[in-house]
Amino acid sequence: MRRWLTFAWIAALRFLGEGRMQTGFILGGIAIGVAVIVFMSAMLTSVQTNFTNRVLTSQPQIELQPPDEVARPLRQEEGVIEAAIVQRPTQRVLSVDQWQTILTRMRARSDIVVATPSVSGSALAVRGDASRSIGVVGIEPDDYFRIVRLPDYIIAGEPSLGTDDILVGIDLANDLGATVGDKLNVTTGTGGSRILTIRGIFDLGSKGANERNTYVQLRTAQSLLNLIGGVTGIDLTVNDVYAAETIAQDIGAVLPVKAQSWIMTNAQFFTAIWAQTLSSLLIRIFVGLSVAFGIAAVLVVSVLQRSKDIGILRAMGSSRGKILRVFLIQGGILGFLGSLAGSALGGVALLIWHLYARQANGAELFPMIVEPSLFVTSALLATLTGVLAGMVPALRAARLDPVEAIRG
């Protein structure tokens, strides 16, 4: 008997120890349940975090653009619309009105970290016989690289831009058979044309982006797209990435611009995450319930088996409260130990998965993110579940009539 333990703990531990088989089986059951939850949660968090990180470092969190051009229906008189079918006009490359003023106001806001202008349009890249249509983005590298971490994605050359330089994606470079130092002829529909030198090649992790995205200096893009002195957008990053949508709406309401947050542009991803989160929550609830039922079942049997012991303890002067505690503690211990075993099992499963689930080239699918708080939370929840599950059997034990228990 451990001197520092109280009666209820001593009895609880002994009873669990004596019913080794039952205890072992239920611990196995709890461990499997907890392992499933740990594995699933860690996977979900990892996928989510990795995607979010990638998105947040490869595109602005908020983009400000000129408002859409809309055709106004012809009105003959008040309330009577003559042309009922309104065609959407083609969207020209337009500069943001008053962009310097807007930029200054953006930079003055405390919830915005970086604001930088950009010019984008489409062009044709030609090298020898090969040509590809591309999107040209003109940027001020120092600020822009704080929004899109292009330097992190550079795989050849360097992320610096002179007036005649261009950064291209790996797939475009391959298609054109070009490498760092080679020259491209870039022409646009508005007649602009420049010979640009490839200074760096990046890999943004998506084929679409690697084929189409190219980056040049703001001025270079302005001259190519015939937009001297104008910009097509202002890119922002904010303090709280999840507040981006609210901030975007706020900006759109007060300024004559269209503000789009990364949350809107990645709506599909968020829908998918939401669906996954919901299904994982449901799985957790049902695993939790089955664990609870398992614990309750084992303890109900234990109460039946020990009813004479309980009667004797009551005859010795144990109060109902003490008997109640003996069985609640058993529930808690089962939940706690089960969750420890389950956390270990889940951790091992994650390791194995991380070792064997690989991309074709042997690189990891995505970095695994396992937060210690996951284990702490599951241990706490499992312990609580155990105590709650022990409630019914414990009450049954406490209510036992000692006379019946001893005679029976």
Added chain:
Amino acid sequence: MADLLVLDGIRKSYNVGTPIETEVLHGIDLAMKAGEFVALMGPSGCGKSTLLNIIGLLDRPTSGRLLIQGEDTTSLPESALTSLRGHAIGFVFQYHHLISAFTARENVIMPMLVDRGRPDGEMERRADELLDRVGLIKWRDTRALNMSGGQQQRIAVARALAMNPFLVLADEPTGNLDTASAQGVFELMRRFNLERGTTFLIVTHNHDLAAQCDRIIELVDGRLTGDRRNSAIRNAAESG
């Protein structure tokens, strides 16, 4: 000397308020003095266990009063009865004597542990002393379920005395034992009675054992039908 125990018109009915309501004890009046060693005899089903459970505060009478050391227990709340039971009364039962998950010594410690919460050296010393007195000190670390019925019952007697109660209630403590073991357990109780002045009330069907008690009470169909004292027995036991 004041009576340790007074039963005043104790009645007990089972299934009260139902068509099968039956009265098992029909008004028991009884007084016991401190230090008495009493046998309770009677045919099966006459209400001996029922009476013992009421005296042991495990059950409440339907009517009548039970005074322990002059205090009326009938109106005490359950928590007070539980506490009084733990401190003042020891039990020895016929079956399922010990808690099988614990060792001999732990079983003896158990009533003290229930009372005081945490184990300490004092409890262990007291348990060892009692185990020594019942001749089982060598078995103190043996799990209860690995011992013979006679050994278990001796440990149960040691356990009943752990809290130094003034009353020990034994319901057919030797009912399950062979003659020699029964005699051994009985003598053990007698010895504690003589040495410590602990009062014993023992239910038994065994006339030889009852004859060694200094008072024999007879219960038939829920009524006391006999109450004999035998001072010669006591003198013999004391000198023997």
